[in-house]
Amino acid sequence: MTITRMREIEVDIAIIGAGFGGSLAALLANRIGRSVVLLDRGKHPRFAIGESSTPLANLVLEELSQQYDLPWLKPFANYASWKATYPDIPTGLKRGFSYVHHRRGEHFRPDRDHHGELLVAASYGPDDADTQWLRADFDAFLAQRVERAGIPFWERTEIDEFHDFGTVWRLKGQVENEPVDIRASFVVDASGGASPFARQAGLPDRTHTLKTHSRTVFAHFRGVKPWDDLYRVAGGVGDDHPFRCHDSTLHHVFDGGWMWVIPFDNGVTSAGWCLDPRRHPLDESITPEAEWAYWMHQFPSVAEQFAEAVPVSDGGKLRRTGRMQRRLGQAAGPNWALLPTAAGFIDPLHSSGNAHTLLGLERLVRAWEEDWDTPRLPVRLQEYDRLLQREIEFIDGIVAASYAGFADFDRMVAVTMFYFATAVWSEHERRAGRPPNAFLCADDERFHTALEQAYRAVNDPAVSTPELEALVNRTFADINLAGLGDPSRKRMYPYPKPQ
Ligand SMILES: Cc1cc2nc3c(=O)[nH]c(=O)nc-3n(C[C@H](O)[C@H](O)[C@H](O)COP(=O)(O)OP(=O)(O)OC[C@H]3O[C@@H](n4cnc5c(N)ncnc54)[C@H](O)[C@@H]3O)c2cc1C
The missing domain is CATH 3.50.50.60 (FAD/NAD(P)-binding domain)
Structure with missing residues (x-):
């Protein structure tokens, strides 16, 4: 029995x-x-x-730790305190967000005006930086x-x-x-x-009801080279970068998709291709490994970054999903x-x-x-x-607007302001004890309406990029603390000082 x-x-x-x-x-x-x-x-x-964490995530972590008396939680809200308190729990330094634009079959070519780059800092230095969570x-x-x-x-x-x-x-x-x-x-x-x-x-x-369409192929790797090293070899100077791209969440973007690169201090790097399945349908007859190699072959500069990379998660296997949304x-x-x-x-x-x-x-x-x-x-x-x-x-x-802009980087940069202007403003307001009602000010009807217009505009070849930029700049004129969209910054944005 x-x-x-x-x-x-x-x-x-x-x-x-x-x-x-x-x-x-x-x-x-x-x-x-x-x-x-x-x-x-x-x-x-x-x-x-x-x-990949963000200032807003860290502000909330810190407040939860204080309000609910969980003091051991607070050190995770900042790179320096994480490293000092929990040296055995792997993390990575995240100073901000970097985006690099690639064209198929071409090497990335840096220029002094950063035409194919966008760097938005999320911290002043390593001491107040965000973290990558293994x-x-x-x-x-x-x-x-x-x-x-x-x-x-x-x-x-x-x-x-x-x-x-x-x-x-x-x-x-x-x-x-x-x-x-x-x-x-x-x-x-x-x-x-x-x-x-x-x-x-x-x-x-x-x-x-969702507009975004994307799927992903991803893994953890060892042997991924810092992007900054390749950037210099390609002739880039980078002296006006607000942070090292290696110390950020790096986005390689291209028409129809993008790749994330998230380095940890222990030598592991998380990376994944995100692809619009309407443009690049999932083909189950091709292994994730073969698909990975195919995309590497399309973008020679990314391939150089991953030339010695070896997958180390899941026994060396890559994971692949269908539509993520x-x-x-x-x-x-x-x-x-x-x-x-x-x-x-x-x-x-x-x-x-x-x-x-x-x-x-x-x-x-x-x-x-x-x-x-x-x-x-x-x-x-x-x-x-x-x-x-x-x-x-x-x-x-x-x-969805960002994906629509991937083909023309200027358009993508314009619409990312919907994320960065609202995120930086929310961080500022939270620090001042006035947290907005919703994540990214998403409860503000003005921003929804403007985002809808921007989404239509970015998809409409009849709307010029200056017109799109003007729409975005108007929308955020009151809350643009980081000077986003200011041409004199050449898309290199330091984190704004508290007012
Ligand atoms: C490809 C990809 C990349 C991402 N990158 C980022 C990023 O860089 N930054 C960022 O902020 N966010 C990112 N996200 C989002 C992030 O993964 C989520 O915000 C986060 O994981 C949510 O945490 P969670 O604890 O709610 O859920 P999860 O982390 O998904 O945890 C869910 C848990 O539930 C368990 N579970 C599942 N089914 C059952 C069941 N039937 N019964 C019992 N347990 C179950 C699972 O085992 C798991 O432990 C990414 C998401 C994806 C898909």
Whole structure:
């Protein structure tokens, strides 16, 4: 006779998915006195992607650490303090964002006016710089903190049934072969794209409303050369670069796609091609490795950077996805919520995902803290849903306009201002104690309307680049703290000093 044991628990909040978002949600819920169980279908440490942080992400991390008394979290909000406090958890120095424009079959040719370059600083120097998160190690550390806080944390656990009985959820599944039975007042889906809750709840799929189309081929590598070395060999000087491109998230952009290059201090570099499948459809008969080699062959300067690169993640295999974009029509209900990446995802371009996740978390935890037992909680969750939807639409608009501009770099540079002007302004306002209502000021109707116009303009050959630039400059005249679009800066933007 076999005796089947049952793993049972009754908690306030059940969180599905122990990426950095789920683990932080569990730790914060615990700090406000809620009982929690955290589940993940996998086991830490595991390879994950989503590595590049931003000033906004770091400001939120720091505030969460202070407000919820998690002092060990604060050092992660800055490169210098991360290195000093956690030297064994790999990170990378991120001074800003760099974009380099390539044409097929041609070497990149630097010039003094930086025609094919855009560098936007996100820090003054290494001491206040952002970080690149080696997610396997960072996420595993957070999961250990969950366990240290005494929060039940079940790995290799999957939930197949979510039953809503009004005041209580009943979740059923298994941890390895053991059945699981969870009673919880609130469910958080922090599972990234897997969204088991969304599938069970039959949430409407609104991916068709998104304008961006992209897929990716990626891995971690060793042996990637610093871009700055190649830049100098190609005749570039770089003395007016606000930072070394190697100390940034580097974007190689070209008609129909782009590549991210994210170096870590331990010699590993994350890299991936993002491709518009309408232009470059996924062909399953070609291996990811062969496709990688094909794209390298198209762009000789990128090929030089990767000439000695060897993939080191997943046993040397590359990962490839279909279309990355997802959007669900509802991100929260009276007793459940999806974290931002479970509700929708657009593209790694401009590194918006982690900041968005942290802002969503901040909003959710504040709603729990202030209104857990009040009739206002469902109202707060409606607002959470509304803002997430606005933010996903706004990010989609920026990314889709950027892709449309990849063929003509001047046009891409113009529309990236929708990201950089709103991000820098949000950082400034947050530092001044006036955080905007939504990520990237996405709740401001003016910016949505202007973005829609810019998206049409960037796709319309009848609209000249100066006309597009004028539209963008007008839109951000009041909040353009970094002097974006000022021709005298030659697309080299230092981080603006606090006012
Ligand atoms: C190719 C790519 C590149 C990106 N690059 C960047 C970047 O540079 N910067 C940036 O800010 N953002 C980036 N992002 C976005 C970033 O990945 C997300 O913002 C971030 O991972 C969200 O964290 P999370 O914890 O919510 O979800 P995830 O990190 O996706 O974690 C989800 C967790 O849920 C678990 N899980 C999944 N299904 C189940 C299930 N059924 N049951 C239980 N557990 C489950 C998984 O095992 C995982 O541990 C990128 C995304 C992609 C796709």
